[in-house]
Amino acid sequence: MRFLQMKPGHGEVVIAEGDVELPEEERLLVEEFRRQLEAGLWAAVPVAQSGGRREARMVQSFAEVPRDAERVIFFPRAAGGS
Amino acid sequence: MLLALGASAIVAIALLFDLVGPRLTELWARHRARARRNGELGFDPGRELRAEQRARELLRSCVNDEEWAMYRELGFIRVWGTRQHPGNGAEYAYLIYPHRPIVAYLAQTGRLLSEYCVTFPDETRPYGSSRLPDSDDVLAKWMALTGDEERLIETANMHLPGRQIDPAQVSRDLWRLARWERARLRDAATGAGPAPVDVS
Numbered sequence: 001m002r003f004l005q006m007k008p009g010h011g012e013v014v015i016a017e018g019d020v021e022l023p024e025e026e027r028l029l030v031e032e033f034r035r036q037l038e039a040g041l042w043a044a045v046p047v048a049q050s051g052g053r054r055e056a057r058m059v060q061s062f063a064e065v066p067r068d069a070e071r072v073i074f075f076p077r078a079a080g081g082s
Numbered sequence: 083m084l085l086a087l088g089a090s091a092i093v094a095i096a097l098l099f100d101l102v103g104p105r106l107t108e109l110w111a112r113h114r115a116r117a118r119r120n121g122e123l124g125f126d127p128g129r130e131l132r133a134e135q136r137a138r139e140l141l142r143s144c145v146n147d148e149e150w151a152m153y154r155e156l157g158f159i160r161v162w163g164t165r166q167h168p169g170n171g172a173e174y175a176y177l178i179y180p181h182r183p184i185v186a187y188l189a190q191t192g193r194l195l196s197e198y199c200v201t202f203p204d205e206t207r208p209y210g211s212s213r214l215p216d217s218d219d220v221l222a223k224w225m226a227l228t229g230d231e232e233r234l235i236e237t238a239n240m241h242l243p244g245r246q247i248d249p250a251q252v253s254r255d256l257w258r259l260a261r262w263e264r265a266r267l268r269d270a271a272t273g274a275g276p277a278p279v280d281v282s
Contacts, residue, residue: 004140006137006140006202006204006214006218006221006222007133007204007208007214008133008204008207008208008209008211008212008213008214008215009126009129009130009133009208009209009210009211009215010129010133010136010208010209011132011133011134011135011136011137011140011215011218012136012137012140012218042226044225044226044229046143046144046225048146052146052147052148053146054144054145054146054149054228055228055229056144056224056225056226056228056229057229058225058226058229058230058233073140073144073221073225075202075214075218075221075222075225076202076203076204076205076212076214076222077202078200078201078202078222078226078233078234078237078238079200079201079202079203079237080199080200080201080237080238080239081183081199081200081201081238081239082199082239
């Protein structure tokens, strides 16, 4: 599983990578996930639905991330614009 | 004699430094700050282009083929609304443009409903700007809309249509979208590959 973060002037950056089946790597992923959310980011997992439809699943804890997800995308929290 | 002159010169220099020292320090600090700011804020087209290319690849890997083709050829993505539309429960959708408000409209009539102004500012400003690349902005809106439409709409500032995007332009985009979809359906029916569609 890879954690990607969108960055201005850069595009996405890989901020963590690990195998959720390995307890030590999963622990590090959980810590990184928490750190990103505490920094105010939103997290989403892109998923494929039947019929070729795609959507994102917004997740607020690591437990909500599907175990087989290949990536979690972190992006800045939405704010009302002018 | 020389010793006295030397001592006097040292004292004079020390006094002079006391007078102009703070001013010199301040000027030096200003110069450093200006240089740092120019380095950070200087627009680097190459960097921005690379960032946008990365963002496009990420967007492409997340949306489906139709949405990707829509963005590539028309410059926006349509996302269907899933909430119960107040009033008659008619089907509605959103148009997502990069760094512009999300526009909601009724699918059947094309009547514009609202503009939702929303941004995704990265306050860490890694290169002096809080603005995501265009395709990352589109992907952020797409993820937030498909993942939690309610929350995004509640966060956004809602305005009447036409506040930032000319309604004539949106109508034209809806016309282009309809034409583009008909061409894709035609191609799919005849088994032809997706041909470029003149949607300008």
